Amino acid sequence: MNRSVFPRCLHYAALVVLAALCVAPIAIIFATSLRQQVDIFAEPLNFIFAPTLENYRAVLEEERFSRYLANSLIVGLASTAITLLLGCMAAYGLARFRFRGRATVAYVTLLLRTVPLAVLAIPVFMIWNAWHLVDSLAGLVLLYVAVNLPFTIWLLYGFVLQVPVELEEAAAIDGCGPVRVFVKVILPLMAPGLAAASIFTFRIAWNEFILALVLSGRQTRTLPVAASLYITDIGVDWGRVMAMGGLIAIPPLIFTFVAARQIITGLTAGAVKG
Amino acid sequence: MRTPSWAPVLYLGPAVVVMAAACLYPVISAFQLGLHDWSMGTPWSEARWTGLDNFVSAFSNARVWSSLWTTLLFAAVCVSAEMALGIALALALERPVRGTAVFRTLFILPMMIAPVAVGLVWRYIFDAQFGPVNAALALLRIAPVAWLAEPALAFIAIVVADIWQWTPFVFIMMVAAVANVDAAVIEAARLDGARWWQLTFRVKLPMISHVIAITLMMRLIDAFRVLEVVYVLTFGGPGDSTEILALHIYKTAFVGQQLGVAAAISVLLLVVVAVLSWGALRLSNPLKADR
Numbered sequence: 229m230n231r232s233v234f235p236r237c238l239h240y241a242a243l244v245v246l247a248a249l250c251v252a253p254i255a256i257i258f259a260t261s262l263r264q265q266v267d268i269f270a271e272p273l274n275f276i277f278a279p280t281l282e283n284y285r286a287v288l289e290e291e292r293f294s295r296y297l298a299n300s301l302i303v304g305l306a307s308t309a310i311t312l313l314l315g316c317m318a319a320y321g322l323a324r325f326r327f328r329g330r331a332t333v334a335y336v337t338l339l340l341r342t343v344p345l346a347v348l349a350i351p352v353f354m355i356w357n358a359w360h361l362v363d364s365l366a367g368l369v370l371l372y373v374a375v376n377l378p379f380t381i382w383l384l385y386g387f388v389l390q391v392p393v394e395l396e397e398a399a400a401i402d403g404c405g406p407v408r409v410f411v412k413v414i415l416p417l418m419a420p421g422l423a424a425a426s427i428f429t430f431r432i433a434w435n436e437f438i439l440a441l442v443l444s445g446r447q448t449r450t451l452p453v454a455a456s457l458y459i460t461d462i463g464v465d466w467g468r469v470m471a472m473g474g475l476i477a478i479p480p481l482i483f484t485f486v487a488a489r490q491i492i493t494g495l496t497a498g499a500v501k502g
Numbered sequence: 503m504r505t506p507s508w509a510p511v512l513y514l515g516p517a518v519v520v521m522a523a524a525c526l527y528p529v530i531s532a533f534q535l536g537l538h539d540w541s542m543g544t545p546w547s548e549a550r551w552t553g554l555d556n557f558v559s560a561f562s563n564a565r566v567w568s569s570l571w572t573t574l575l576f577a578a579v580c581v582s583a584e585m586a587l588g589i590a591l592a593l594a595l596e597r598p599v600r601g602t603a604v605f606r607t608l609f610i611l612p613m614m615i616a617p618v619a620v621g622l623v624w625r626y627i628f629d630a631q632f633g634p635v636n637a638a639l640a641l642l643r644i645a646p647v648a649w650l651a652e653p654a655l656a657f658i659a660i661v662v663a664d665i666w667q668w669t670p671f672v673f674i675m676m677v678a679a680v681a682n683v684d685a686a687v688i689e690a691a692r693l694d695g696a697r698w699w700q701l702t703f704r705v706k707l708p709m710i711s712h713v714i715a716i717t718l719m720m721r722l723i724d725a726f727r728v729l730e731v732v733y734v735l736t737f738g739g740p741g742d743s744t745e746i747l748a749l750h751i752y753k754t755a756f757v758g759q760q761l762g763v764a765a766a767i768s769v770l771l772l773v774v775v776a777v778l779s780w781g782a783l784r785l786s787n788p789l790k791a792d793r
Contacts, residue, residue, distance in 0.1 A: 242595060247608040253623045254611055260560045260626060314517040321513030324528060333518060334789050340525050342779045344727040346748035346769040351531035358546060374524030382788055403555050435616035442756060452618040456734060464666045466626055474618035480614040488607035496678040499716040499786065
């Protein structure tokens with residue numbers, strides 16, 4: 229390797245500072261959630277304190293917390309599963325077949341990827357009312373599948389293209405039907421893409437807040453909506469709200485540590501070939 | 503392989519139906535709703551056709567224009583800061599070192615966290631009474647600053663939160679782009695005696711200019727879509743100093759109960775984003791990139 233402008237120790241120092249900047253606010257979430265209200269008021273910069281699980285206990289004992297948690301899990305997992313299934317089928321169809329209307333489907337899908345959720349909120353509220361989907365988990369799942377499909381299809385499309393058609397033809401000659409070719413040949417080769425797509429979809433469905441706020445009722449709230457209700461005009465109970473924020477942050481944090489490589493693949497797919 | 507004509511329908515049908523019903527149809531309905539006067543909780547059949555009235559009242563409202571201006575300023579400041587920081591850091595730190603994977607993992611954490619949590623923690627950090635920023639200022643004997651109560655400072659707060667969350671994205675894109683540059687080209691330039699600034703500005707940057715352009719478009723589009731972090735961090739306040747267009751639409755619809763007007767404004771936002779998307783598509787068309 230060649231000399232760089234930076235000596236090695238400076239390089240590391242810079243990386244450590246940047247990493248600290250990225251992690252600090254997340255650390256503050258958890259640190260604040262472990263402090264007593266009096267401590268939070270008294271000395272914000274005192275990092276040596278007796279941690280307490282009091283805030284978590286209070287949040288978990290909230291009347292409907294387990295309901296909200298279950299809602300979030302159901303919505304997150306169902307949206308992810310359905311998006312992946314429909315997404316990989318559509319990506320395969322788009323990559324392998326030439327048919328009338330293919331370009332239209334492709335471009336409309338691309339454009340739908342960038343629709344602001346604020347634009348969707350109003351008409352979706354109206355339509356879901358007519359379809360009796362307001363205040364139902366199914367309504368949220370349908371919406372999250374729809375908003376996640378465009379990205380998923382385009383991410384997986386790139387992966388299908390990398391699978392040589394000859395491989396499929398060979399399998400077909402060996403007597404595999406189209407469904408078996410898809411399941412046995414294509415799906416395994418798309419595995420990294422599927423991992424990235426599932427993390428991105430789950431992240432949106434689990435974290436999303438505005439649409440869930442508009443469409444959910446007392447029984448169908450998800451965790452982010454419940455967290456937002458801790459902010460009132462009278463003030464914020466920082467300990468509890470951070471405990472809630474911390475709980476919401478845990479699944480995405482786990483995914484990040486387990487599958488950082490796949491996430492980066494998903495982020496850079498399309499723009500950077502490699 | 504011979505494909506039967508029903509095959510595309512079978513593979514694409516379900517996804518197309520879901521996207522059409524729950525994404526495309528709502529977008530089209532936004533236009534339709536913009537032409538009507540409809541109140542929440544009443545059946546759509548009672549909606550009154552009002553022609554362009556909603557659009558006229560939206561575009562003659564000074565708050566819509568100030569909100570558009572806030573959005574443009576927010577997008578311009580955030581995205582240029584993120585691009586500049588991300589590119590500079592990527593060029594300085596592109597060389598793989600031991601532990602690179604660990605650092606990259608830490609760098610993507612900010613974008614994975616729920617926007618609600620991001621908004622909350624920055625609201626806490628900038629809190630006038632209990633926030634760490636003011637506590638740190640107190641150590642320097644500087645009087646506490648009411649960050650979220652001053653229009654200019656509140657705007658800085660939402661910008662800082664966005665920069666914190668999305669600079670790592672630019673950084674990761676740029677590192678991947680630089681890593682993709684043919685090492686032989688760099689080596690050749692070096693053998694020809696290129697200095698580091700020549701390598702950077704004459705070789706590396708031009709070779710990743712395409713990725714820079716795409717990343718810029720992606721960031722711009724997303725900057726116009728920001729809503730949740732600002733909702734939690736300032737809710738547009740103080741006054742309307744941080745009321746970006748997406749939030750203005752939300753407030754007009756669900757606080758002010760003017761669904762038709764809100765739909766008309768959302769058409770404006772949709773047009774801005776569609777133009778940017780069209781630009782992004784011109785730069786990088788995945789359909790044409792078929793290998």
